[in-house]
Amino acid sequence: MKYTIRFGRRLHRTDLAWGAALAVVAGLGLLGVPHASLAADDPASAPTYSEKGADTCLACHGNAKVESIFKTKHGAPGNADAPFGHGQLQCESCHGPGALHASMTLTDGKLSQVIRFTPDSKASVETRNGMCLGCHESSTKHLWAASGHASAGLSCADCHKVHDPADQVLRTGTQAEVCFDCHKTQKANSLKPYAHPIRQGEMACSSCHQPHGSTTKAALKGATVNETCYSCHADLRxxxxxxxxxxxxxxxxxxxxxxxxxxxxxxxxxxxxxxxxxxxxxxxxxxxxxxxxxxxxxxxxxxxxxxxxxxxxxxxxxxxxxxxxxxx
Ligand code: HEC
Ligand code: HEC
Ligand code: HEC
Ligand code: HEC
Ligand code: HEC
Ligand code: HEC
Ligand code: HEC
Ligand code: HEC
Ligand code: HEC
Ligand code: HEC
Structure with missing residues (x-):
């Protein structure tokens, strides 16, 4: 499949190191054959964005698993606020500057990396979450930093699979499985004979909780425990x-x-x-x-x-x- 993506990234020419940009071309030609080059103090080895954005990345990463991001809200080219909207940095709005990586440049003898979101990522959790929060401070209602999950060192990608059009954690029927990876006590309780219909797929943990944090204890959605319950059990208010x-x-x-x-x-x-x-x-x-x-x-x-x-x-x-x- 071929995606023609408008070359409309916010391109700051002063930021762009043309040496690295040229190296992209060389890198594509020599796919898989990394070439040691650029000394560390060479300005061209400073992190820079690839010149052709997603097209550059997909030349090597063009597979269904990666490209499925175009079926998500992030992939919408018409949304100017989304990574592939006009003037945005496309893949690199999350993965960070990728020119060196895309040109297979070696840094300290190792292949230059972009920001990865896997648990073994070399980027700190703050860096990884920062890539998302740059656009999502307000969707997490600015409560993330003080949340139990942030203090516990969770990353957004521990719950969200942004390349997957069916991000499990956003769906009522599948969300709990994501939470159960870590919350074994609640998993055991949910299997008891009398429970909220979570295992039946009719309710989710987020029916009562705000996983990005809230001002209530246990990150509840309502202002108190009872307010949370009344939102459905109104007759008991x-x-x-x-x-x-x-x-x-x-x-x-x-x-x-x-x-x-x-x-x-x-x-x-x-x-x-x-x-x-x-x-x-x-x-x-x-x-x-x-x-x-x-x-x-x-x-x-x-x-x-x-x-x-x-x-x-x-x-x-x-x-x-x-x-x-x-x-x-
Ligand atoms: C010249 C081919 C090439 C280009 C262009 C390229 N990559 Fe890569 N990329 C690789 C190779 C090879 C690896 C695996 C090496 C490694 O894991 O260090 C990799 C690894 C990655 C990984 C980590 C994969 C994992 O399993 O965690 C990410 C993320 C990534 N690339 C993103 C990008 C992005 C974003 C771009 C565009 C800016 C890009 N790549 C451009 C070849 C390329
Ligand atoms: C360039 C800005 C930008 C970046 C960076 C970004 N997002 Fe988004 N995100 C958006 C926009 C815009 C939407 C769509 C909002 C809408 O349509 O309501 C969105 C939607 C989402 C949604 C909802 C998807 C859905 O189907 O409803 C989730 C979850 C999300 N982003 C998580 C993340 C995570 C996790 C990261 C970091 C890995 C991230 N975002 C990085 C802009 C961004
Ligand atoms: C503990 C799991 C978890 C973590 C960690 C997490 N989220 Fe979410 N996120 C969810 C769930 C669950 C929903 C669905 C909320 C709902 O249905 O009320 C969601 C929804 C979203 C949405 C859609 C808009 C909305 O609020 O409904 C965005 C955007 C989003 N998350 C971004 C982020 C970002 C950015 C981070 C990291 C700073 C993050 N999330 C970390 C579980 C998580
Ligand atoms: C909204 C942020 C975001 C954007 C935009 C984005 N990625 Fe990712 N990418 C992630 C996250 C988070 C992961 C970790 C796995 C996941 O959440 O699905 C990831 C995983 C990957 C992986 C390794 C995992 C795998 O399954 O092979 C590659 C390679 C990759 N991305 C390449 C790209 C390329 C190429 C683009 C542009 C077409 C791109 N990404 C756009 C956030 C993003
Ligand atoms: C990667 C592991 C992980 C995942 C996935 C995860 N959590 Fe957590 N959660 C934690 C840790 C660690 C804590 C903090 C220690 C504790 O209280 O157990 C926590 C705390 C909480 C708390 C108490 C928060 C507070 O502020 O006191 C709630 C509620 C919660 N999680 C709900 C959820 C929900 C709902 C999901 C799924 C949408 C989820 N968690 C997914 C690890 C996880
Ligand atoms: C019907 C509403 C409701 C649902 C659904 C729900 N919770 Fe809770 N949860 C609460 C309340 C209320 C508390 C606070 C209990 C207290 O401290 O008095 C709580 C507390 C927690 C805590 C903090 C530790 C504890 O047990 O006090 C965690 C972790 C948690 N919930 C995880 C989950 C997970 C994971 C799911 C999904 C499987 C889930 N919850 C579904 C209402 C709910
Ligand atoms: C968490 C503590 C608690 C539990 C558990 C509890 N109660 Fe109560 N109950 C109270 C308090 C406090 C009052 C108010 C006493 C007062 O006003 O003097 C009360 C009042 C009552 C009254 C009214 C007394 C009157 O003033 O005439 C009845 C009847 C009653 N409870 C029955 C029950 C029954 C039946 C159960 C078990 C299903 C139960 N309670 C469980 C704390 C409790
Ligand atoms: C004093 C103990 C007590 C407290 C506090 C309490 N309940 Fe109950 N609840 C019961 C008992 C006992 C039953 C079983 C009634 C029966 O067997 O007839 C019950 C049954 C229920 C039922 C099943 C349907 C019904 O009405 O019989 C729901 C729903 C319910 N409670 C919700 C709530 C909510 C929401 C709150 C907080 C506003 C709450 N309960 C506070 C003791 C309590
Ligand atoms: C998102 C909606 C929702 C919220 C919020 C909610 N509940 Fe429920 N509750 C339900 C549903 C749905 C059922 C199952 C009703 C049925 O099976 O007929 C249920 C059932 C119950 C029952 C058992 C009824 C029975 O007959 O066995 C109790 C008790 C109960 N809820 C208490 C609570 C308490 C306490 C809270 C707050 C911590 C709460 N609920 C919050 C939707 C909710
Ligand atoms: C056979 C019916 C019946 C049963 C069973 C019963 N009660 Fe009562 N209870 C009453 C009646 C009737 C009153 C009112 C007495 C009055 O007004 O003088 C009452 C009054 C009360 C009061 C008000 C204070 C008092 O002592 O007068 C409380 C508290 C109470 N019951 C709790 C309980 C608890 C707890 C149980 C279960 C262990 C229970 N009741 C079982 C019929 C019953």
């Missing part, structure tokens, strides 16, 4: 005439949103869940028999399946005039 204090405070006091072995993703089953806060010696935790007295023969509603919630069904809050005890 309240206000209720009779509130249950922990519900208004933090849903995760009772729920494990990443998945649980208990129905409704509860951290524990009632009555134990309730008794982490309510006295276990209170009225309901004693096994009443049919006579209504402790020690009776038949199991009481307080110890069978739903236990406390058999009576306190409105555990999230009640709007019933006499719902003070959350029973209706």
């Amino acid at each position: 309240g206000p209720f005439v009779w509130e249950h204090a922990p519900v208004a405070e933090d849903c995760t006091l009772c729920h494990d949103q990443h998945g649980s072995i208990h129905p409704a993703m509860l951290k524990q089953r009632p009555p134990f869940l309730c008794q982490t806060c309510h006295s276990a010696t209170g009225h309901p935790s004693v096994a009443y028999g049919p006579s209504g007295l402790p020690g009776g023969a038949a199991p009481s509603p307080a110890v069978v399946a739903g236990s406390c919630t058999n009576c306190h069904a409105q555990v999230h809050g009640s709007n019933h005039p006499s719902g003070r005890s959350l029973t209706r």
